[in-house]
Structure formats: structure tokens, C-alpha cells
Amino acid sequence: MRPRVPRPGDLPSRLHDVRVAARVGRWLGVCFALAFVTGLLSHYAQAAHQPIPLPTRPVWGYQVTQALHVLSGTAAVPLLLVKLWTVYPRLFQRPPRELRAVVLTVLERGSIALLVGAALFEVTTGLVNVTQWYPWQFSFRRAHYAVAWVAAGALLVHVAVKLPVIRDALARDLDETAPQEADRPAAPVDRRGLLRLTWLAAGTAAVASAGGTLPGLDRLAVLSARRAGGPQGVPVNRTARAAGVVAEATDPGWVCELRHRDRVIRLGRDELLSLPQRTVDLPIACVEGWSAVGTWSGVRLWDLLRLVEATGGADVAFHSLQRRRGGRFSVLPAPFASDPLTLVALGLNGAPLSLDHGFPARLIAPNRPGVTQTKWLARIEVLG
Amino acid sequence: MRAALVVVGTAAIGYGGWLLLSTQSLAQGGAVLVWAGGAVVAHDLLLVPVVLALGWLVRRYGRDPVARTAVAVLVLLGPVTLAAIPVFVGLGADPAMPTLLGRDYGLGWGVLAIGIVGAGAALAASRILSGGARGRSTRGTDPRRR
Structure with missing residues (x-):
């Protein structure tokens, strides 16, 4: 045939x-x-x-x-x-x-x-x-x-x-x-x-x-690429080592710079911890389809922004210590910046933030993509 | 209605194509074409012929309810196994990230396969997979509904 x-x-x-x-x-x-x-x-x-x-x-x-x-x-x-x-x-x-x-x-x-x-x-x-x-x-x-x-x-x-x-x-x-x-x-x-x-x-x-x-x-979910858990009960999507930030993030001289026009303030972790602390339960969720709810503690972002005389209505940029790859920079729209649940987080689930979760400080806001919850904060800048 | 769908659809295709050309280099755009075209070729010339051959074998040599079980297992286990190829390959694994690719996928697949074979046999023994028209409500042309 x-x-x-x-x-x-x-x-x-x-x-x-x-x-x-x-x-x-x-x-x-x-x-x-x-x-x-x-x-x-x-x-x-x-x-x-x-x-x-x-x-x-x-x-x-x-x-x-x-x-x-x-x-x-x-x-x-x-x-x-x-x-x-x-x-x-x-x-x-x-x-x-x-x-x-x-x-x-x-x-x-x-x-x-x-x-x-x-x-x-x-x-x-x-x-x-x-x-x-x-x-x-x-x-x-x-x-x-x-x-x-x-x-x-x-x-x-x-x-x-x-x-x-x-x-x-x-x-x-x-x-x-x-x-x-x-x-x-x-x-x-x-x-x-x-x-x-x-x-x-x-x-x-x-x-x-x-x-x-x-x-x-x-x-x-026996064939899922992800599983629940991780350090401090929350998964890590990029480690400090992979982001290349270990030395800078563990530097005792670390400060987070807050900037609004010509107003600039630099706060170390101890100074952030001396400000009024809040605790919120918020999920962190990735587009790759994993999520976990954490109990985050830290300073309300809006309290920090008022220190540099921000008046609301402006977007806020977050720069990470991370120099390359996704997550090194994000812009938080104005309504999220003034939201009482949005924190510069210093702790997670009852312990200080671990290095892989963004030590010394990270952003956590409601209803936002995980990749924009910037870790290892270096600078926060009010835009406009 | 149909003309409007064609216009909107064509515009969306054009927008997607423009996005590809404007946000990716030529080589990257070419790689997208290779992956999309490769997926079509792998599907049409490899996967479907294999599935058709399996179907032919089942019809030729299988007797009910074994044949029905085989079809059930193929439909239930085949796609989920293909979808799990990336986790079996596991090249994204990182020991520093225990929640990524942190399961025993061989064991998981084995348990799933046993469950599916059991479920497939149970379905095959019932009339759920091959009940014909006997006593079933139907749609559209059924005079009882008209």
C-alpha cells in the first residue's frame, strides 16, 4: 500500500x-x-x-x-x-x-x-x-x-x-x-x-x-509547582542571594531614604521601629498563582510620607537595593499610598522580617501584585 | 454581529502583533514564532497521531469495560501529565526556595494515576460514559422540549 x-x-x-x-x-x-x-x-x-x-x-x-x-x-x-x-x-x-x-x-x-x-x-x-x-x-x-x-x-x-x-x-x-x-x-x-x-x-x-x-x-495539588509554607510561613519568590542584595541588606549602616521634592529624610531600621507600629493581615499574591496571608508589622506608609510633607494624591515610587531583574522598582498609585493598611513592613508573622522576605524593610499594600511589593527598600520617593 | 466580531478580533490580532514587534527584538519575536509553530507541529504531527493510534489499539483489541476504562484513563490522565512536564523537568528548582518545586512529583503522579485508574474503572462500569440515548433528556431537536 x-x-x-x-x-x-x-x-x-x-x-x-x-x-x-x-x-x-x-x-x-x-x-x-x-x-x-x-x-x-x-x-x-x-x-x-x-x-x-x-x-x-x-x-x-x-x-x-x-x-x-x-x-x-x-x-x-x-x-x-x-x-x-x-x-x-x-x-x-x-x-x-x-x-x-x-x-x-x-x-x-x-x-x-x-x-x-x-x-x-x-x-x-x-x-x-x-x-x-x-x-x-x-x-x-x-x-x-x-x-x-x-x-x-x-x-x-x-x-x-x-x-x-x-x-x-x-x-x-x-x-x-x-x-x-x-x-x-x-x-x-x-x-x-x-x-x-x-x-x-x-x-x-x-x-x-x-x-x-x-x-x-x-x-x-500533587503536581503543583508550588506548595504552601516557606520561611516565616510565606513563600519566597526571589532570595536575597539571587537578587544580589545580601551585603547591602545586612549592612548595619542601612538607611531608607524618603524623598518628596527637596525634603529628604533618612531612617535606619531602629528609627523605623521607634515610630508607631501597626499590624495588618494582608495576602501576598503572585501572578504565578501562589498566595499566602501574612501578619505584617511595621510603620504605616502614610505616617512616613507625612514626615516629608506629602499631601496625598501623588503616586509613590519604591526603589529596592536590588539592581537588576523584576521587582527592583515599583510605583504605588496614590490611593494605595494613603491607605491605612499599606505598611513599610519590618516584621512578618511575629518575627523580624527575614532576609529573603525583604529585611531590613519592605512594602506591603492591599490588593497589589506580589512583584510590586518591593523588598529590601532603599528609597521611597513621592512623585509630584 | 459576525462582522463586528471579525473587525474587533482582527484589531486584537493586529495589536498583539504590534506588541510583539515593538516590545521584543526581532530575534525574540522569531523565538515566539518558533515556540508557537513548534507547539502546533508537536501537537498535530506527534501528539494527536499517538492518541489516535492508542484509540485504534483500544478499539481493535479492547473489550468493554476495559476499553472504556482505557479511554477514561487516557482523557483524565493524559492532559494533566502533559501539563506537569515542567515540574517533572524541574529546572527552575532552587534549594534556597523550598516552596518552589518542593514536592515529590513522581509519588504525586503515581497516587494520581492510581486514583484515576480506579475512578476510570468505576465510571466504565456505570452508564455514565456510554449510556446511549436510553431514557436521557436531550436538547434541541427533542420533541418533548419543543
């Missing part, structure tokens, strides 16, 4: 069916939409300038939206694989001969190729990134963000092109066998069974790989 290019009819299983594809696709769309919106939110929260500042409440807002980001992205893996498997025979459909039809087919197939490539790129790079493994030369953050727009756009085009087919497929009974498919072989599971397995697989993947993002599910 001579090898030849397969035809759709070579894969006759009744599970390769548009009704299955449409039903899986609907939930895949929901997962992608959730991941897209929560991803946009995270990028906006990290922006150095927010034209419309995000709210400071709920304090767990970022924690929950980023858990949703990772959970929906992980749940999308089985949905995407099953969806692509059900429509796989269409890959071998022969192109039409008429010119106009050829053009339309090329456009449609092109948008699908874009969608599949972007979707696989997003889930693959996302899953690799949470393990802090970067086997590529592009910037994960920027590429994941840009390709998310491509995926979202290609998904909209795909839905628009397929809308009549989707409507028809969703309206048709799953169990019904059309006369022309009576000779197609039955699979060990029926279409309804495959859908049930798919929902279960999505739940399994979300819990096993990303369940650590939710309290109580950590023990079930």
Missing part, C-alpha cells in the same frame, strides 16, 4: 463530531476569557502609571483574580486537547477549487492556525513559567501578554466565522445519529461520555496542577 495524505474519512469515530467540539469549545472560550481578563488586570496592576487606579479593596482581589488566571489556564489544557482532537480530521479536508472559496478557506484556516498556535503558546509558556524555568530568549511577560491578544482576537474571528455552525451544533441532540453517519463505528464511550470525561479532566488538571492557589486544596 502506498502511503498517502490522510482524508477526513480515515478517522471515522463518531466522537470526531461538531456537537462535541462546540460544547467543549464553549467552556474553552470561558476559560480563555477568564485567563485573558485576569491577565489584563495583572498587567494593568503592574503598570508604572495607572490613568484610572485600581481599587484598594477587597484586599484579596489580586489574590483571587490571579488564582483564577492560573486555574482557568490549567483547566484549559484538557479542554484544548479534546477540542483539537475532535476537529482533527478537518485538517485533512481538501481545499475547494473555485477561487473565491479558496481565498475564504485560506483566510479561515489561517485564523485557525493563528488561534491554535497562540493558544498552545499561552498554555505552554504559562505552565513552564510557574516553575521559574525560562528555556527561551524572549521576555515571558511581554510575549505572553502580546500573544494573549493574538489568541483573543483569533478566537473572536473563529467564533464569528463558525457562529451558524456553533448554533446548529449546540441545538442538536448529542445522542442522535444522522443516517449518513450510521456506518461510522461507535467508540467505547459515547459523545456524552467523552464530554463528561473532559469536564472531569479539566477539574483534575486544575486541582492537581494549580490547586495550591486555593486554601485547602494544597494537599490535593
Whole structure:
């Protein structure tokens, strides 16, 4: 037998069916939409300038939206694989001969190729990134963000092109066998069974790989890149050694500089400890989908800003001792700077801040991305 | 409605492409294409053919309920295992950060696999995976709902 290019009819299983594809696709769309919106939110929260500042409440807002980001992205893996498997025979459909039809087919197939490539790129790079493994030369953050727009756009085009087919497929009974498919072989599971397995697989993947993002599910998250705990009960995402700040952060002469226009004050750790101390319970949450609630103690940021005669309404920049890589600098929007829960933290869970958690002093604010909770503070500057 | 979706979708694709070109060097943009294209090739030419071959083997040699169990295990365990490849590889591990990649993933996968085989066998023995149309409510064309 001579090898030849397969035809759709070579894969006759009744599970390769548009009704299955449409039903899986609907939930895949929901997962992608959730991941897209929560991803946009995270990028906006990290922006150095927010034209419309995000709210400071709920304090767990970022924690929950980023858990949703990772959970929906992980749940999308089985949905995407099953969806692509059900429509796989269409890959071998022969192109039409008429010119106009050829053009339309090329456009449609092109948008699908874009969608599949972007979707696989997003889930693959996302899953690799949470393990802090970067086997590529592009910037994960920027590429994941840009390709998310491509995926979202290609998904909209795909839905628009397929809308009549989707409507028809969703309206048709799953169990019904059309006369022309009576000779197609039955699979060990029926279409309804495959859908049930798919929902279960999505739940399994979300819990096993990303369940650590939710309290109580950590023990079930046997394949999660993260686990609860860590020094002082809170995970560390970058150590002082990796940030290259050990010598400066442990220098007894360390001071934190506060600056507002020409007003400059320098405070050592003992001086900060002599100011009125506050204690707040706030989560620290990473875009990579881990979070932990800590009891933080330290000086209210607003009390410090008043020492340099800040009047509110201005954003505040935080510079770390860290010289390179993410987290060395952040801008806190004005509403967060004057929030009573925002601290320059000196202690965590009843003990002095450990070196890896940002000793001598770090920022902690409600509803903010972990990467912007600047550690190893060197300078705080009121902007404007 | 459909035309509006196409316009908005095309604009989003264009914006994403512009972001890629404007925030990444040409070499980095090329690497993005290699990863996206590589993922499509690996999926279409490697993963799906393997899954189809497994499906063919199950149909050819499997008898119910073993065949049904095999399909259930494939769907339930396959994707979560693929998604866990980065943690199995574990190249991001850092002894100074015990909460990153700090689990016994071989053991975890083993426990999960045993649980899934058990659940798959239980599902296969029930009518949940292959009940046909018998006595089920249906949607759309079902005259009882019209």
C-alpha cells in the first residue's frame, strides 16, 4: 500500500463530531476569557502609571483574580486537547477549487492556525513559567501578554466565522445519529461520555496542577509547582542571594531614604521601629498563582510620607537595593499610598522580617501584585 | 454581529502583533514564532497521531469495560501529565526556595494515576460514559422540549 495524505474519512469515530467540539469549545472560550481578563488586570496592576487606579479593596482581589488566571489556564489544557482532537480530521479536508472559496478557506484556516498556535503558546509558556524555568530568549511577560491578544482576537474571528455552525451544533441532540453517519463505528464511550470525561479532566488538571492557589486544596495539588509554607510561613519568590542584595541588606549602616521634592529624610531600621507600629493581615499574591496571608508589622506608609510633607494624591515610587531583574522598582498609585493598611513592613508573622522576605524593610499594600511589593527598600520617593 | 466580531478580533490580532514587534527584538519575536509553530507541529504531527493510534489499539483489541476504562484513563490522565512536564523537568528548582518545586512529583503522579485508574474503572462500569440515548433528556431537536 502506498502511503498517502490522510482524508477526513480515515478517522471515522463518531466522537470526531461538531456537537462535541462546540460544547467543549464553549467552556474553552470561558476559560480563555477568564485567563485573558485576569491577565489584563495583572498587567494593568503592574503598570508604572495607572490613568484610572485600581481599587484598594477587597484586599484579596489580586489574590483571587490571579488564582483564577492560573486555574482557568490549567483547566484549559484538557479542554484544548479534546477540542483539537475532535476537529482533527478537518485538517485533512481538501481545499475547494473555485477561487473565491479558496481565498475564504485560506483566510479561515489561517485564523485557525493563528488561534491554535497562540493558544498552545499561552498554555505552554504559562505552565513552564510557574516553575521559574525560562528555556527561551524572549521576555515571558511581554510575549505572553502580546500573544494573549493574538489568541483573543483569533478566537473572536473563529467564533464569528463558525457562529451558524456553533448554533446548529449546540441545538442538536448529542445522542442522535444522522443516517449518513450510521456506518461510522461507535467508540467505547459515547459523545456524552467523552464530554463528561473532559469536564472531569479539566477539574483534575486544575486541582492537581494549580490547586495550591486555593486554601485547602494544597494537599490535593500533587503536581503543583508550588506548595504552601516557606520561611516565616510565606513563600519566597526571589532570595536575597539571587537578587544580589545580601551585603547591602545586612549592612548595619542601612538607611531608607524618603524623598518628596527637596525634603529628604533618612531612617535606619531602629528609627523605623521607634515610630508607631501597626499590624495588618494582608495576602501576598503572585501572578504565578501562589498566595499566602501574612501578619505584617511595621510603620504605616502614610505616617512616613507625612514626615516629608506629602499631601496625598501623588503616586509613590519604591526603589529596592536590588539592581537588576523584576521587582527592583515599583510605583504605588496614590490611593494605595494613603491607605491605612499599606505598611513599610519590618516584621512578618511575629518575627523580624527575614532576609529573603525583604529585611531590613519592605512594602506591603492591599490588593497589589506580589512583584510590586518591593523588598529590601532603599528609597521611597513621592512623585509630584 | 459576525462582522463586528471579525473587525474587533482582527484589531486584537493586529495589536498583539504590534506588541510583539515593538516590545521584543526581532530575534525574540522569531523565538515566539518558533515556540508557537513548534507547539502546533508537536501537537498535530506527534501528539494527536499517538492518541489516535492508542484509540485504534483500544478499539481493535479492547473489550468493554476495559476499553472504556482505557479511554477514561487516557482523557483524565493524559492532559494533566502533559501539563506537569515542567515540574517533572524541574529546572527552575532552587534549594534556597523550598516552596518552589518542593514536592515529590513522581509519588504525586503515581497516587494520581492510581486514583484515576480506579475512578476510570468505576465510571466504565456505570452508564455514565456510554449510556446511549436510553431514557436521557436531550436538547434541541427533542420533541418533548419543543
